[in-house]
Structure formats: C-alpha cells, structure tokens
Amino acid sequence: MSISTLIAENQPETFSFTSESEAEIKQQIAKYPAGRQASAVKSLLYIAQKQNDNWIPMRAVEAVAERLEMPVMRVLEVASFYSMFNLKPVGKWYLQVCGTTPCMLRGADDISRCIKDKLKIASGETSACGKFSLLEVECLGACVNAPILQVNDDFYEDMDYQATARLLDELAVDNKPEFGSVIGRQGSESEDGATTLKAVKKTASRSK
Amino acid sequence: MPKLTVDGIEVEVEDGATVLQACEEAGAEIPRFCFHERLSIAGNCRMCLVDMERAPKPIASCAMPAGDGMVIDTKSERVKKAREGVMEFLLVNHPLDCPICDQGGECDLQDQAMGYGHDASRYSENKRAVSEKHMGPLIKTVMTRCIHCTRCVRFSTEVAGTPNLGAIGRGENVEITTYLEQNLASELSANVIDLCPVGALTSRPYAFVARPWELNKVESIDVMDAMGSNIRIDARGSQVMRVLPRLNEDINEEWISDKTRYAIDGLRRQRLDTPYLRGKDGRLRPVSWDRAFAAIATKMKKTKSAELAAIAGDQIDAEAMFALKSLFDKLGSSNIDCRQDGAKLTAKLRASYLFNTTIAGIDEADAILIVGSNPRIEAAVMNARIRRNFLNNRTPIALIGPEADLTYPVTHLGADISVLKQLVSGKHKFAKILKKAKRPMIILGMGALRRADGQSILGIAREIADKTDMVTDSWNGFNVLHTAAARVAGLDMGFVPGKGGKDVAGILKAAAKGEMKLVWLLGADEIDTSAFANSFVIYQGHHGDAGAAAADVILPGAAYTEKDGLYVNFEGRVQMGRRATFPPGEAKEDWAIIRAVSEHLNKTLPFDSAAALRDELITAVPSFAVLDEVLPSKWAKFGRIGKLSDEPVTSSLSQFHMTCAISRSSETMAACHQSIQAASSSLAAE
Numbered sequence: 001m002s003i004s005t006l007i008a009e010n011q012p013e014t015f016s017f018t019s020e021s022e023a024e025i026k027q028q029i030a031k032y033p034a035g036r037q038a039s040a041v042k043s044l045l046y047i048a049q050k051q052n053d054n055w056i057p058m059r060a061v062e063a064v065a066e067r068l069e070m071p072v073m074r075v076l077e078v079a080s081f082y083s084m085f086n087l088k089p090v091g092k093w094y095l096q097v098c099g100t101t102p103c104m105l106r107g108a109d110d111i112s113r114c115i116k117d118k119l120k121i122a123s124g125e126t127s128a129c130g131k132f133s134l135l136e137v138e139c140l141g142a143c144v145n146a147p148i149l150q151v152n153d154d155f156y157e158d159m160d161y162q163a164t165a166r167l168l169d170e171l172a173v174d175n176k177p178e179f180g181s182v183i184g185r186q187g188s189e190s191e192d193g194a195t196t197l198k199a200v201k202k203t204a205s206r207s208k
Numbered sequence: 209m210p211k212l213t214v215d216g217i218e219v220e221v222e223d224g225a226t227v228l229q230a231c232e233e234a235g236a237e238i239p240r241f242c243f244h245e246r247l248s249i250a251g252n253c254r255m256c257l258v259d260m261e262r263a264p265k266p267i268a269s270c271a272m273p274a275g276d277g278m279v280i281d282t283k284s285e286r287v288k289k290a291r292e293g294v295m296e297f298l299l300v301n302h303p304l305d306c307p308i309c310d311q312g313g314e315c316d317l318q319d320q321a322m323g324y325g326h327d328a329s330r331y332s333e334n335k336r337a338v339s340e341k342h343m344g345p346l347i348k349t350v351m352t353r354c355i356h357c358t359r360c361v362r363f364s365t366e367v368a369g370t371p372n373l374g375a376i377g378r379g380e381n382v383e384i385t386t387y388l389e390q391n392l393a394s395e396l397s398a399n400v401i402d403l404c405p406v407g408a409l410t411s412r413p414y415a416f417v418a419r420p421w422e423l424n425k426v427e428s429i430d431v432m433d434a435m436g437s438n439i440r441i442d443a444r445g446s447q448v449m450r451v452l453p454r455l456n457e458d459i460n461e462e463w464i465s466d467k468t469r470y471a472i473d474g475l476r477r478q479r480l481d482t483p484y485l486r487g488k489d490g491r492l493r494p495v496s497w498d499r500a501f502a503a504i505a506t507k508m509k510k511t512k513s514a515e516l517a518a519i520a521g522d523q524i525d526a527e528a529m530f531a532l533k534s535l536f537d538k539l540g541s542s543n544i545d546c547r548q549d550g551a552k553l554t555a556k557l558r559a560s561y562l563f564n565t566t567i568a569g570i571d572e573a574d575a576i577l578i579v580g581s582n583p584r585i586e587a588a589v590m591n592a593r594i595r596r597n598f599l600n601n602r603t604p605i606a607l608i609g610p611e612a613d614l615t616y617p618v619t620h621l622g623a624d625i626s627v628l629k630q631l632v633s634g635k636h637k638f639a640k641i642l643k644k645a646k647r648p649m650i651i652l653g654m655g656a657l658r659r660a661d662g663q664s665i666l667g668i669a670r671e672i673a674d675k676t677d678m679v680t681d682s683w684n685g686f687n688v689l690h691t692a693a694a695r696v697a698g699l700d701m702g703f704v705p706g707k708g709g710k711d712v713a714g715i716l717k718a719a720a721k722g723e724m725k726l727v728w729l730l731g732a733d734e735i736d737t738s739a740f741a742n743s744f745v746i747y748q749g750h751h752g753d754a755g756a757a758a759a760d761v762i763l764p765g766a767a768y769t770e771k772d773g774l775y776v777n778f779e780g781r782v783q784m785g786r787r788a789t790f791p792p793g794e795a796k797e798d799w800a801i802i803r804a805v806s807e808h809l810n811k812t813l814p815f816d817s818a819a820a821l822r823d824e825l826i827t828a829v830p831s832f833a834v835l836d837e838v839l840p841s842k843w844a845k846f847g848r849i850g851k852l853s854d855e856p857v858t859s860s861l862s863q864f865h866m867t868c869a870i871s872r873s874s875e876t877m878a879a880c881h882q883s884i885q886a887a888s889s890s891l892a893a894e
Contacts (some may be wrong), residue, residue, distance in 0.1 A: 003341075003385055006376065058388065071371035073387040080376040 006080060007058060008088040015059035021047050025067065038070045041078050045085055054094055054152070055086040083137055090133035091126050093171045096150040100139040103147035107160055111149050112136065114164040131172065144188035145181050154179035158191075212278040227269035227280060228256050236282040239291060239320045241298075241405045242357035243270035246461065247366060253298070253357050255320065257290040258282045266290045288324075295325040298355050301336045301380075302406070309353065311407030313420040317355065338383055344391030345879040346398045346466060348415050354408035356382050360400035367463070369595045369615025370394040384408070391883050395588035395864050398470065399463045402452065411450065413470055413876045418442075418449045427454055429775050429785040430468045431523040431693035431768045432871065435567070435587050436777025437464050441769050441788035448472045448769050448788055458568045458838075459777070465588040466880065467864065467871055472769070474874030478752045480764035481793025492762065497794065497804070500761050505808040507744050508539070511725045517543035517715040520703055521731030521749065522692030523868060525773025525785065526832065527818060528765070528798030529694065529703050530825045532730050535802055538811040542706030543715055543724070546698025548734045549860065550713055551654055552662025553688065555699045558831075558841040560666065562696065563778040564684035565649050566838050570597055573685070575645035576605045577638065579628070579669065581653020582612045582859040586691045587778075591615065604645075606638045609655055609857040623856035625656065628668045632675060642676040649685040650678065654860035657688065660853060667847025679843050686843075690778040691860055691867075693768075697776040701829045719743045729755040730798070731765065733869045748801060750791070751869035763805075764795035767870065771797045772818060774825075774832060781838050782831065 017025060028043035044067060048060040061079055065072040079085045086094070097103075097111050112123075115134055119127040123136040142148045145157035149164060156167060156179055163182040170177050183191070211220045212227075214234035221230045226249070231238050241253035251271035258269045261279035266287060269280070281287065299321065306312045338351040358375060361384065365371040372387045386392055392400070401409050423442035430437040430451070437460035440452045451472055453464040483500035484492040495503075508516070518536050520529050529546065536544050547553065553561045565573065570593045583591040591614060597603050598616040607618040608627055621627045621638065630636040634643065642648045650673055656665045670686065672678075678685030690696060698704070705711050710718060712735060718724040720739040727740055731749040737758035747759035750767040770791040776782050791797070799821055806813040815821040826833045861867055865877040865884070 003376065003389055071365070071374075073372050073374035076387060077374045077376055081378045 006087055008055070012057050012059060015048070015052070015057055015063050017048070017063065018051055021051050029068075038068050038074075041068055041070065041075055042082070044068065045075070045079050049085060053089065055089045083135065089126075091129075091131045092174075093132050094152050095132060095134045096137045096140065097123075097134065098138070098140040098142075098146070098148045098150075099136045100143075102143035103140075106146040108147040110161040111147055111159050111164045114161045115168070118165060118168050129172075132168075145185060151176070151179070157181040158183045158185060210274045210276040210278070212274055212276070212280060214280045215282055221274050225274045227258065227260070227267070227272040227274050227278065230274045230278075231258065231269060231280060231282055238269055238282065239324050240270060241316060241320075241355060242359060244359055244362075244403065247359060247362040247403075250358050250362065253355065254294045255291065255298075255324075257287060257294065259284045259287050291324040292326055295321055296330070299325065299329060300331050301352075302355060303335060303352050305353075309350070309407040310348075310410040310415055311353075311404075315407060316405035336380065341383070341385045342389040342391075343386055343409075344393075344397065345876065345883055346412055346470060347392060347401060348410045348412040349408060350410070351383060351385075351408055353406045354384055355406055356384065357405055358384070359403040359405065360384060360409060363400055363403055364392065364394060364397070366599070367592050367596070368394040368396045368399075369592070370397075373400075391887060393884070393887070395465050395467070395584060396463055396592060398466045399453070402462075413473060414450050418444055423449055424788065426786045426788040428769065428788065429783045430464065431775060431785070432467045432471055432868065433465065433587050434690035434693050434695060434778040435459060435590055436693065436775055436779075436781060436783050437468055437589060438783075439464060439468060441786075443769070443788040446789050446792070448475055458566070459779075459781070460589045461593075463589050463592060465864075467588075467867070467877065470876040470880075471868075471871040471874045473876050474751075474870040474872070475767055475769060477875070478869075478873040479792050479795075480750055480752055480756060480762055481791075481795050482764060483794065484756075484759070484762035486760040492759070500763060501805055501808045503761055504746060504805055507726060508809055511744075513540040514543070515723065515725040516541040516728075517710065517719075517724050517726070518545075518728040518730060519548060519712055519715065519732040519735065520544075520546040520694060520698055521729070521733060521755075521869075522548060522694050523768060523870070524694040524698075524731045525768070525771060525775060525798065526694075526697040526701065526782075526825065527773055527821050528730060528802065529698055530701050530828070531799040531802040531813060531815075531821060532728065533701060533703050534813050534824075535806050535809075535811065536728075538806070538813070539809070542709030544703055544709065545705055545712045545715065546695060546703040548692070548712060548732055549654055549658045550662075550711070551657045551695075552659070552666065553657060553699060554846070555702045555704045557844055557846050558700070558780060559684065559686065559843050560670070560846040561688050561690075561699050562780045562841055563651075563687040563689060564679075564841065565687050566779045567593060569683075570594055570649070572683075573597060573645075573647050573649040574601060574603055575641050575648040576603060577608070577631075577642060577648070577650045577672075578605065578614075578618070579608045579650065579652050579665070580625075580656025580659075580857045580859065581609065581651055581689050582614070582655075582861065583651065583653075583689060584612065584614050585859070585861050585864045586653060586689055588864070604638070604641050606641075609653070610859050612859070623858075624854065625659075625661075625665060625852050625857050626854065628665065628672065628852070632668055632671050634675065639672075639676070642672070642678075645676075647683050647685065648676055648678050649687060651687045651689050653689045654691055655858045658860060659855070659857075661851065663848040664850035664852055665847075667849045668852070670845070670847045671849070684841075684843065688778065693775055693777070696778055696780060697774065697782075700776055700780075700831055701825070729759070731755070731869070748798060749869065750795065751873055753869040753872060755869075763801050764791070764793065765798040765801060766791040766795055770795075774822070776832075779838050780831070780841065782835050784835055 028040045032039040044064045065075040126133040149156045158181045217234040219233045240256045242250045256269045257266035259281040341349045364373040426441045430439045438454035438456040482494045485495040595616045605618045631639045673686040716739040722742045726744045728746045733753040733755045745759045747755045748763040769788045865881040866872045871877045
C-alpha cells in the first residue's frame with residue numbers, strides 16, 4: 001500500500017471550503033484552546049470529506065494543514081489512519097459492513113455475501129455502476145442490534161440476506177428507506193419481545 | 209535524584225531520567241530500537257522490556273521514568289523470554305536478506321537478534337512486502353526492512369525541523385514515507401541513515417559499494433563548513449568510501465550535514481595529480497616537479513617583492529598557510545590574504561572574529577539576533593542547535609538579511625542594515641528584548657561583513673553587544689559566523705596583508721592594472737581569476753576548478769582527507785584532521801610543496817617535517833598548542849563607527865550543496881542541487 005495506491009489517481013487541481021464548511025470549521029476550532037487548534041484535525045478532515053462527495057483529495061489535506069498550521073504530513077498521517085476517511089472517490093452509497101464478533105455471529109457474512117452477489121464487489125471496491133462502494137469495518141458500536149450495515153451516515157440494523165437485497169434494490173433507484181432496525185425493534189429489546197420489566201407500564205415508545 | 213536498584217546494584221540518577229538510563233548507569237545493557245537519547249521517547253519497539261518489582265508484567269524501560277526505590281531486574285527469565293518474544297515478532301515481517309543488505313555488519317537488528325533472539329524462526333507464513341519510497345538522491349529505501357521505530361520521523365520533525373516524514377496507514381499497513389514521496393528537504397537529511405536501526409534507510413551513493421569490515425576508519429575533521437564537525441572517514445585502498453559523524457557534544461553532537469557526508473565523491477573527480485606548466489602556446493602540459501619548481505624559481509627571482517601576492521583558500525590546513533606565510537615573509541612580500549570573500553575582519557583581536565559564545569553556548573542563549581547570515585545553509589548542524597534552543601525556551605530570534613526559512617520562527621527585521629542603528633540607540637523593539645535578556649547573542653554572517661561597510665557593521669555590532677551587556681565575565685554573546693574552514697586559522701596566524709600590503713580586492717585591482725606580476729593561489733577558487741590575465745599565476749590545490757584554469761603553474765596538493773592538518777573552527781577551537789588516504793598520482797602534502805619551492809628560491813624554510821613545522825607554528829602562534837579546546841579571548845574595542853551603505857544585506861551563500869571545489873566536483877551534490885531546483889521550479893509553475 002504505497003501512497004499511489006492509497007490515494008486517488010485523479011486528484012482535483014484545487015480545493016476550497018464552502019461557506020457552510022467555513023462556519024462549521026470556525027465552530028470546531030473554537031472548541032480548543034488557542035494554539036491547540038491542531039486538535040480539530042479530524043473534524044476538519046470530516047468537514048472536507050462531507051463537502052467533497054465523501055472523499056478527501058490531497059488538496060483538501062493541504063488546505064486543512066494550512067488552516068490548522070500543521071505540517072501537511074501530520075494531516076496525511078491522521079487521514080490515512082482512520083477508515084472513516086476516504087482518500088479515494090466512493091460511490092453515492094458508501095456501504096460499511098461490520099465484521100466484528102457480535103455482528104459476525106448474528107450473520108454479517110450474509111450481508112457481505114448478498115452485496116457480493118448483487119454488486120460483485122469486495123471490501124474496498126466500487127461497483128461497476130459507480131453507485132456503491134463497500135468497506136468491511138471493525139465494530140460500529142451497535143452490537144445490540146447486530147448485524148449492522150452502515151449506508152453513508154445511517155445504520156441499518158438486524159440485517160439479513162433478504163433485507164440487504166431489498167435495501168440494495170431501493171438504493172439502486174436512489175430511494176433511501178427509513179433507517180434503523182429492519183425487524184422493527186424499538187430499543188434493544190430481545191428479538192422475541194421484551195422478557196423482563198413486563199410489569200412496567202409502557203409510556204411512550206421512541207418514534208422512529 | 210531518585211535512587212533505584214538494578215540487578216542488585218544501587219544507582220542514583222538525575223531527575224527525569226528513565227529506567228533505561230538507570231540500567232545503563234548500573235552497567236546493564238538494554239537492547240533497544242526506537243529509543244534514542246537525542247529524540248523524544250516513542251516506546252513502540254518494546255525491545256527494552258525489564259522486570260520491575262510489584263509490576264504485573266515487564267515494563268518498557270525507555271518510557272518509564274526512574275522513581276525512588278524502584279527495584280529493577282534485567283536478567284530474569286521473564287525478561288529473557290519477553291525479549292525473545294519481541295524479537296520474534298519484529299522478525300516476522302523482516303526479510304532475512306542480510307547478505308544483500310547494506311546495513312549488514314553494522315545493523316542493530318542483526319546484532320540484537322544474535323544477542324537476544326531465538327536461534328530459529330517458527331514463522332512459516334508469507335512476509336509482508338512494502339514498496340520502496342522515493343526520498344531524494346541521498347537516501348535509498350528498502351521499506352520491507354522497516355520495523356517502524358519512527359526514529360527517522362522524530363529526527364526530521366524535532367531535530368531537522370522539516371516535518372515531511374511520517375507514518376501513513378495503520379496496524380500492519382503502517383508505512384514510513386515523505387508527503388507524496390517528495391524529497392526529504394533538509395540539509396541534515398542523511399542523518400536518518402545513521403539513525404535507522406535496520407537497513408530500511410541506507411545511503412544511496414554508497415549502495416553496494418563496501419562492507420564495514422573492509423574499511424579503514426580514520427577520525428578526522430570536516431572542512432565543508434567552518435564548524436569543524438568531527439567525522440570518521442572510512443576508506444578502502446586509495447578511495448574515501450564514506451564519511452560518518454563522530455560524537456562531539458561541544459560541536460556537532462552526533463549529526464553532520466549532507467554536504468559533509470556526501471561531497472566526498474568530488475574527491476575522485478577533477479583531481480590535479482601531476483604538476484602542469486603553461487607552454488608558450490598557452491596550453492597547460494604535465495611536467496615534472498623539478499620543471500615546475502624551476503619555472504617558479506626563475507619567475508620569482510625576477511619579480512620584485514611588492515609585485516608578489518598570495519591568496520589562501522577556504523579549506524586549507526593551518527600548516528600549509530603558515531608555510532606559505534613564512535615563505536612570503538622571507539621574500540619580503542606582505543601581499544597575503546586569506547579572506548577570499550573580502551570579509552572586513554582584522555586579525556588584531558581574536559574576540560572580534562570568533563564565535564565567542566561557542567556552539568554549545570547556544571543552548572543557553574535567551575535572545576538571538578542574526579545579521580547577514582543564513583545559518584541553515586552556512587552551518588546546518590549548528591542551526592539545529594538554535595532550533596532546539598527555540599523549541600525548549602521559545603527564544604526570541606530576529607534576522608536582518610534576506611528572508612529565509614530557518615526551521616524556526618524568526619522576527620524578520622528587513623534587509624536594510626540601518627536597523628542596526630536603531631538597535632544601538634535602544635529604540636527598536638528588539639533592542640529592548642536584547643537588553644532584557646540575560647544571555648543575548650548576536651551572530652554576524654559573512655553576508656554583512658564582506659560588504660564595503662563591513663568594518664562599520666562590525667563596529668556597530670560590537671556597540672550593540674556592549675550596550676546590551678552581551679559580554680560579561682561568564683558570557684560572550686558576540687559571534688562571527690564563518691563559512692570557510694580555514695579562515696580562523698588564517699586570521700590567527702595573521703595571513704592578512706602586512707604593512708603596506710594589499711588585500712584580496714587590492715591584489716585583484718593591481719593585477720588587472722598589470723602591477724601584480726606573480727600570484728600564488730593556495731587552493732583559492734572563489735575569486736575572480738579574470739583579473740590575472742597579465743600575471744604569472746601559481747595554483748596550488750587539489751581540484752581543477754577556477755583557480756587551476758587561470759594558472760600558469762599547477763602544483764597538485766592534497767585534499768583534507770589526504771593530509772594531517774590543523775584546522776581552527778569558528779569558535780577558535782584547534783582540531784587535528786587525519787590522513788585517510790594518500791594524495792592521487794604525484795600530488796603532495798601542501799606544506800611539503802611550499803618547503804620544496806623555498807629551497808629552489810634559496811630561501812629554505814626552517815622545517816623538514818610536519819612536526820617541526822607545527823612546533824614552529826606554535827612558537828609563532830601559541831593558540832595552536834591547545835587542541836580541542838576553546839581558549840577564552842580578551843574583549844576590547846574593535847571595528848569602526850562609520851557610514852552604513854543602504855544596500856540590502858545578502859546572505860553569503862545562495863545555496864547549500866555546491867560551495868567549494870570538492871562539492872562542485874561531486875555528482876551527488878549536483879544531483880541534490882538539481883532536485884532542489886526542480887522542486888522549486890515545479891512549485892513556481894503551480
């Protein structure tokens with residue numbers, strides 16, 4: 001994985017933050033004491049990524065470095081460390097499948113298999129249509145409703161092969177279904193319904 | 209001062225010391241890869257594990273501060289097993305290519321695998337492979353060998369101040385690289401080769417050239433700048449194969465600049481290996497020593513002493529200069545000068561031309577004013593010390609001269625020298641900082657002193673020093689930063705015009721008018737030789753550079769690696785350079801050539817050996833008697849208070865890599881120079 005395979009081959013010539021990004025940057029930098037603005041590096045990289053179709057070109061890395069008065073290499077180190085940052089363009093729907101133990105035990109392999117069957121892509125690849133990219137990641141932190149498939153910023157929980165297939169079909173026609181548990185779990189109760197605290201009167205359920 | 213027990217031995221270490229240092233104090237050897245005394249602590253190789261009483265598991269001794277009452281065991285069975293385990297993990301992804309690795313024979317991993325590792329590998333999977341990285345013309349990378357100690361990253365960030373090395377990726381995929389594989393843009397870059405504990409970063413010019421055990425190692429002194437860096441010259445047969453730094457805490461610590469390390473391939477090119485004589489047809493032809501001497505003798509005997517001149521170059525040893533000075537004294541000529549660049553320094557008062565603070569003294573300075581100098585180019589290793597002082601103390605540093613990136617922030621006071629007047633009057637903001645500082649420093653570069661008003665600048669700088677109490681009993685903050693290794697020795701012995709004598713500018717002017725009949729250039733290549741069209745020019749030196757091209761007689765001398773010689777660095781520290789190889793062909797040591805000429809002139813100099821010459825030199829100039837030390841020098845009034853010209857101040861060197869006859873002949877230095885120009889032109893194109 002040399003730098004040439006890590007970053008996009010076609011890099012844009014320029015990059016500049018939009019006015020919305022600028023406002024957010026101001027807010028993020030303000031969180032840290034004066035002179036410690038480098039602490040905002042991850043926030044700024046994320047802002048740059050959001051602004052630029054979910055990936056970070058090198059010009060954006062340089063822009064972040066300049067804004068935070070950091071050596072550009074330090075910013076690249078951070079950007080290349082986290083799987084959250086994409087240094088190459090990704091499809092409109094960026095799929096992240098959790099493969100860590102709880103999800104794996106609950107059938108994460110089925111999600112991966114479905115994606116492979118339908119889109120013919122493996123982790124780190126983008127589909128031929130250009131719409132989908134896949135990355136197998138470590139724990140997404142939602143083990144209670146495992147297995148998880150993350151699409152862009154949203155979690156689809158309790159996935160299985162069929163649910164994944166349905167989701168991909170919807171996404172293929174640019175229709176993003178409601179996120180959350182596909183079997184209708186509200187909190188993190190047992191799949192067969194709540195088994196304890198049954199005497200407690202139900203007051204309000206979390207709106208979806 | 210914590211007291212601890214290591215392997216039953218009680219030791220007391222300084223506050224802030226680590227357990228590893230305490231173990232060393234107690235005589236226990238601790239293997240390590242990532243730890244380095246001069247870099248920050250990373251604690252990521254885990255090779256330095258030791259047992260600590262009441263600790264549930266072995267601790268990384270490099271990252272653990274020594275505490276009072278600690279009981280450390282470095283020889284327990286568990287430590288042995290832990291080291292074996294760490295070593296086994298390191299070797300999982302390290303190729304066993306020692307036979308084709310340039311680090312072989314001087315590799316930390318190789319040595320420590322022998323000392324602390326298993327005898328055989330249990331690992332039978334495929335090893336990870338990493339693609340090579342481009343880091344410029346000096347550093348060759350074999351990144352599969354990298355064990356991610358990050359010494360190189362920490363060096364370039366902390367010491368060199370050019371943070372473009374880093375580790376990208378995560379976990380098993382970590383790779384060390386420069387940003388988008390740009391060159392490692394530092395004058396100290398090649399020190400990462402010494403720091404690399406494995407063969408991941410090796411020397412590109414030295415790749416597959418020699419093995420360490422084939423080399424003759426000679427401890428010597430560098431002449432590429434005026435610092436007098438301590439070096440080790442490794443030679444095989446008649447060739448210098450490489451130059452490495454030698455530890456000297458007071459000068460270069462354990463770093464050397466890239467020019468010091470890599471200009472040596474210039475020693476193999478453009479060499480003068482036989483005497484030459486210009487014939488009637490204007491062409492230089494090889495001749496015997498006797499004919500060359502005879503030609504010189506005939507010419508010299510016909511020339512009046514006032515029409516003789518000698519100019520000494522920037523890399524000449526003190527012995528040769530002293531021999532030439534003695535000869536010219538005997539001939540009755542006082543047209544001698546060692547200040548090729550026309551620096552307006554006089555030889556009267558030592559403190560007026562020395563770096564009085566000393567290099568080690570920089571660590572204590574609390575305000576620094578730099579005038580007409582770019583220390584990053586002129587003394588790169590010293591510049592790292594100024595940077596360290598800034599990092600430790602946030603020292604205010606101001607610069608008068610062309611703007612430059614010195615690897616630390618400076619307040620730029622413009623390039624107009626008249627700022628000095630405001631500084632003297634105390635009105636300037638920085639004058640107040642200097643006044644308030646306890647140990648202020650001023651560094652005067654040749655960019656300021658070589659100007660026509662150099663004496664006035666010297667005088668006004670001295671006045672600033674006096675007014676801001678820079679000179680006390682325990683501190684002298686007045687410094688002149690020389691760029692020529694031979695300059696201080698020349699000034700010490702008075703290789704400057706005597707009564708009625710002409711300096712370099714005067715010699716050139718007289719020669720242009722046809723009044724200087726004979727000029728002896730002792731390794732002097734940095735002057736405008738076109739003025740010598742009507743003079744008889746004797747060039748004595750080792751390279752066919754500017755001086756040799758203008759010569760009527762060429763006397764082939766020895767380069768700094770080919771002779772024993774005394775050099776005085778800009779602090780006034782006398783050091784002895786040692787011979788590593790013999791001069792090529794018929795070339796001879798410089799003092800011996802001058803001695804031979806003196807005999808042909810019937811003015812035989814009174815020494816037959818280098819030792820006798822040195823005795824003579826010490827008698828004439830006692831400061832040469834004390835080696836490796838800086839003698840205190842007396843402070844008095846010097847310089848002139850005169851008019852300052854309104855020309856902007858320049859820096860004396862415009863670039864780093866090609867500044868002398870040796871480095872101009874070096875292919876490696878040329879490649880470095882080109883790569884910097886290519887980088888800056890591609891930046892300009894953007």
